[in-house]
Amino acid sequence: MIDTAGPKAPAAARLLPRPDRPALVRGTIIVVLLLLALFALPPLMNGYYTVTMTQVAIYSIVTLGLGLLVGRVGLYSLGQIAVLIIGAWTGARLLFGTGQPFIVVMIEAGLVTMIIGSLITLPALRLRGLYLALITLMLAGAVTVIEATLNFPNGGGGFSGYNGSLVHIPQIRRPSFAGTDPAYYRFSVIVAIVMFLLVYAHLRARPGRAWASIRQSEAASLAAGISTTFYKLWAMALASFVTGVAGALLAGGDRYLYSIDFPIQNSITLLAVVLMGGVFSLAGAVIAAFLQSFLPAMLYQLW
Numbered sequence: 001m002i003d004t005a006g007p008k009a010p011a012a013a014r015l016l017p018r019p020d021r022p023a024l025v026r027g028t029i030i031v032v033l034l035l036l037a038l039f040a041l042p043p044l045m046n047g048y049y050t051v052t053m054t055q056v057a058i059y060s061i062v063t064l065g066l067g068l069l070v071g072r073v074g075l076y077s078l079g080q081i082a083v084l085i086i087g088a089w090t091g092a093r094l095l096f097g098t099g100q101p102f103i104v105v106m107i108e109a110g111l112v113t114m115i116i117g118s119l120i121t122l123p124a125l126r127l128r129g130l131y132l133a134l135i136t137l138m139l140a141g142a143v144t145v146i147e148a149t150l151n152f153p154n155g156g157g158g159f160s161g162y163n164g165s166l167v168h169i170p171q172i173r174r175p176s177f178a179g180t181d182p183a184y185y186r187f188s189v190i191v192a193i194v195m196f197l198l199v200y201a202h203l204r205a206r207p208g209r210a211w212a213s214i215r216q217s218e219a220a221s222l223a224a225g226i227s228t229t230f231y232k233l234w235a236m237a238l239a240s241f242v243t244g245v246a247g248a249l250l251a252g253g254d255r256y257l258y259s260i261d262f263p264i265q266n267s268i269t270l271l272a273v274v275l276m277g278g279v280f281s282l283a284g285a286v287i288a289a290f291l292q293s294f295l296p297a298m299l300y301q302l303w
Contacts, residue, residue, distance in 0.1 A: 041053070058192070058246050058289075060285050060289035065080060065238070065240070066274045069235060069236065070274060072212065072235065073214055076132055077132065077136045077236075078134075079143075081267040083239075087246065088152070088250050090108070090112045090113070091105055091250075095172055109248035118233055121139070144259075154169045200282060210226050214231060270292065277290075
């Protein structure tokens with residue numbers, strides 16, 4: 001008998017999985033958008049929108065950390081502004097007081113906020129929902145009072161580095177390769193990409209599966225042998241780290257930091273925009289950052 005079906009693929013080839021076309025399309029779109037943001041967008045923006053888009057890139061890291069807690073673990077935190085303040089204060093103090101490279105200062109600010117955020121929130125990890133939100137809001141209020149008393153470093157001496165005379169206040173140092181606003185915008189976008197990749201790697205690995213299980217049912221997770229306290233602390237540490245990096249990045253972006261830049265109501269606003277942007281996808285963090293920074297700036301410009 002003659003086989004008229006034509007040549008057949010080898011058995012090993014038939015067992016290979018087909019490429020995930022939707023994922024490939026999504027990846028291509030993301031790469032194109034990032035290239036546009038890095039190279040095509042800066043020449044089209046004036047100084048005002050360059051600074052605004054820098055804020056969007058920075059706050060996308062903040063909303064990324066908060067979205068991780070809310071959407072992936074089910075922890076409603078209102079203390080991310082407090083973590084951002086600590087990261088900005090630490091970054092500004094190190095940039096004024098040391099000659100370390102800017103990237104090293106960002107990592108150090110992230111580590112400081114990771115340790116402080118984890119230690120402070122550890123006793124509250126048994127709480128959930130409204131109770132955890134209230135505890136973290138009290139933390140944000142306490143940090144706001146402390147930073148209003150100490151003020152942000154502005155080139156002065158001592159522990160706080162605050163110059164009370166407010167005469168000849170130096171600008172917060174930027175990296176040598178990102179001294180201009182367009183260059184610092186590109187640098188902020190690259191840092192944001194790295195932070196998103198860091199969180200994405202966690203979500204695709206064992207911590208991400210544990211967080212998903214905890215969010216669905218903490219009791220079932222305990223029954224399955226998952227250490228809920230350990231993984232919730234891990235999520236809080238990761239969110240605090242990326243927020244601390246954003247704080248140091250914000251210090252270099254603003255060049256001057258004041259206590260009035262971080263009102264306590266921003267904690268509630270930040271949670272609101274994260275919920276509106278979408279907490280179950282990484283793209284929701286970018287949407288939330290646009291709602292947080294770009295939309296008010298655009299409305300102010302139009303007004």
